[in-house]
Amino acid sequence: MAGNSIGTIFKLTTFGESHGEALGGIIDGCPAGIELDFDAIQNEMQRRKPGQSAIVTQRKEEDEVKFLSGIFEGKTTGTPIGFIIENTNQKSDDYSHIKYTYRPSHADYVYEKKYGIRDYRGGGRSSARETVSRVVAGAIAKQVIPDVKINAFVSSVGEIFIDKPYQELDFSLTETNAVRCPDVVTAQKMEEHIKEIKKQGDTIGGTITCVIQNVPIGLGEPVFDKLHAELGKAMLSINAVHGFEYGSGFCGARMKGSEHNDLFNEDGTTKTNLSGGIQGGISNGMDIYFRVTFKPVATLLQQQEVLTNENKLIIQQGKGRHDACVVPRAVPIVEAMAALVIADYYLLNKLYQ
Numbered sequence: 001m002a003g004n005s006i007g008t009i010f011k012l013t014t015f016g017e018s019h020g021e022a023l024g025g026i027i028d029g030c031p032a033g034i035e036l037d038f039d040a041i042q043n044e045m046q047r048r049k050p051g052q053s054a055i056v057t058q059r060k061e062e063d064e065v066k067f068l069s070g071i072f073e074g075k076t077t078g079t080p081i082g083f084i085i086e087n088t089n090q091k092s093d094d095y096s097h098i099k100y101t102y103r104p105s106h107a108d109y110v111y112e113k114k115y116g117i118r119d120y121r122g123g124g125r126s127s128a129r130e131t132v133s134r135v136v137a138g139a140i141a142k143q144v145i146p147d148v149k150i151n152a153f154v155s156s157v158g159e160i161f162i163d164k165p166y167q168e169l170d171f172s173l174t175e176t177n178a179v180r181c182p183d184v185v186t187a188q189k190m191e192e193h194i195k196e197i198k199k200q201g202d203t204i205g206g207t208i209t210c211v212i213q214n215v216p217i218g219l220g221e222p223v224f225d226k227l228h229a230e231l232g233k234a235m236l237s238i239n240a241v242h243g244f245e246y247g248s249g250f251c252g253a254r255m256k257g258s259e260h261n262d263l264f265n266e267d268g269t270t271k272t273n274l275s276g277g278i279q280g281g282i283s284n285g286m287d288i289y290f291r292v293t294f295k296p297v298a299t300l301l302q303q304q305e306v307l308t309n310e311n312k313l314i315i316q317q318g319k320g321r322h323d324a325c326v327v328p329r330a331v332p333i334v335e336a337m338a339a340l341v342i343a344d345y346y347l348l349n350k351l352y353q
């Protein structure tokens, strides 16, 4: 299996499966001498962790990270940072029903066809449990670029969405509710909707908006490694993500150039920011903002038609501990992936400036 690494200088490789001994990662290229804030790393893990509220999966994992290398007396040494997170709450029997069947729209079928073997327990390597390693690395990446502020939040769940621009939101309210939506009135509606969907044994999609502030001018390596291309790749690598748009995004297609152009101020900032802080693949110093859409995840706690490994269609009852809506838990994952990209491009920019 290829494709387990991301980044050029600040490079993360992850390993592990949902029901294996442990998951973990190796970070190559982290600068030496950074005094790590371990509480901040653990705090990010708490935000991602299952079982944190009534609207997410009730799998109970401690998700404590154990560092194996690359850190001495609390500081990074510049050598590879190795870490693991042990799996402590697997219930592999929950998955025995999918040993010989493939869930529609999950990764079961393609993994088996591609590799000829599949760890069906919890989805194996295709499980979003893998993202625990991304969150550890992202929390370290945030500490490489302490001046950059990254705030992600849930902006829609199903048909319910925040109806105001991000500039009118107070990001300090994001963590005050289980949905992670800074508009608390909308958050309440979202929470009720997720609970209703969960009661039906169904799932629902949603959107996360991410705002990155205080990014220096000049990050991004045209032509193939444009900043928005790398952010898009990072976001689309997250499980269940189906869409990425930055700045005006798909709405830009409905506008005229005279409406869309971001006119300059004399200091080089722009009066509007439909470019989303990136022009020509390079950050222009304005806020970078983008939206990531998540599909309603595949595992339903309902009866559904599934395919068997003998090519028969049968009706199967879904079971196990699953998320009815993943966006609340995906907020720290989106932030982590954004931090990995920005930290990597910050280090690259130092090389090629």
Ligand SMILES: Cc1cc2nc3c(=O)[nH]c(=O)nc-3n(C[C@H](O)[C@H](O)[C@H](O)COP(=O)(O)O)c2cc1C
Pocket: 057, 105, 106, 107, 123, 126, 127, 128, 238, 239, 240, 241, 297, 298, 299, 321, 322, 323, 324, 326, 329, 330, 333
């Ligand atoms: C935080 C998070 C939690 C997830 N939890 C579940 C889950 O409980 N059940 C499920 O079927 N899929 C879940 N997923 C999505 C699957 O991992 C994903 O749909 C699957 O690997 C197939 O990949 P794809 O949807 O990207 O094509 C979750 C995704 C995220 C980001």
